[in-house]
Amino acid sequence: MEIIMASDNFIITTTEHIPGKEYDVIGEVFGLTTQSKNVVRNIGAGLKNIVGGEIKDYTKMLDEARNISVQRLEDNAKKMGADAVVMMRFDSGSIGADMQSVAAYGTAVKYK
Template sequence: MQPQQQGQQPGQPQGQQQGQFQGQRYPILLSTMNDLPGYEVVRVFGEVFGLTVRSRNMFSTMGAGFKAMAGGELKGLSKLLSDSRHEALGRLSEEAMAHGANAVLALRFDCNEIATTASEIAAYGTAVYVVPHTQR
């Protein structure tokens, strides 16, 4: 086993500070897979989720309605949903880390409309602690 660097969690690969997994933008590893090649799950913390509810302003919604009649991408709504997913993933990451996890596996999204004025985005998965197979 390689010596641990300052700020590094036990069992974390050398050269990766806490929260860094191959340049990923979130503070922990997020994966839609049920397992993680090259890693072993050593602890399961259970289900975690991140939730956000957002609405667009009235004028933007009207503009999207006119654009929908003409056809084409509704860029404002696409940005809203993309931003909402990132916010939900950030909240999911925070909850998982609060449990002591360094990864979330089996990540999924759910999206619902609320009263035709807002969208709910939920990100959920299983919070786990993983270590590389070589560091046991």
Template sequence: MIIVTTEGVPGKKVVEFKGFVRGSMIQSKHIGKDVMAGLKNIVGGEIKDYTEMMDQARQKAIGRMVEHAEQSGANAIVACRMETSFVMGNASEIIAYGTAVRVE
């Protein structure tokens, strides 16, 4: 599956638009990681556990978007975007979305 943020795939011709596709993941915080993050917040720096957790959530959302596109017969996703939104106190939604197309 080709995934691009542009309106088309360089060097390829879009032959069919399949439609909007999306994949999402709601990720909650882990209480143990919150304690460590609180300590890290005091001294500053990257909170690696959260970086890894959010990266895994993004990959899961992208994977679900790809599955959605494959179900429609697409071989590429154009205009791909990602967003994060607050769902509740300790959870965020990561959503990946774009337009599924067939290219040749």
């Protein structure tokens, strides 16, 4: 079970249940971001494409996008009055040749 805990004890989990908590479902919640690759990253990726291996700048970009999308998920859930998010998942995809979109989504819940 993966639990991401914010500083104020807001729980985001990939599981359906939070041990020891009873809650009502508020609804679906999302956190979205789209990141673009910069010129330096594109040049580095082009060179790495020739020799193979991990393109660390792209990996870093996707990691940053994941963190931003989770923070936005939490912010949006709190705006809905939620105490936690269960069943959190990620989705990502390319937009054109040089942009990547990441979505974090789940179910916002309110403790009883």
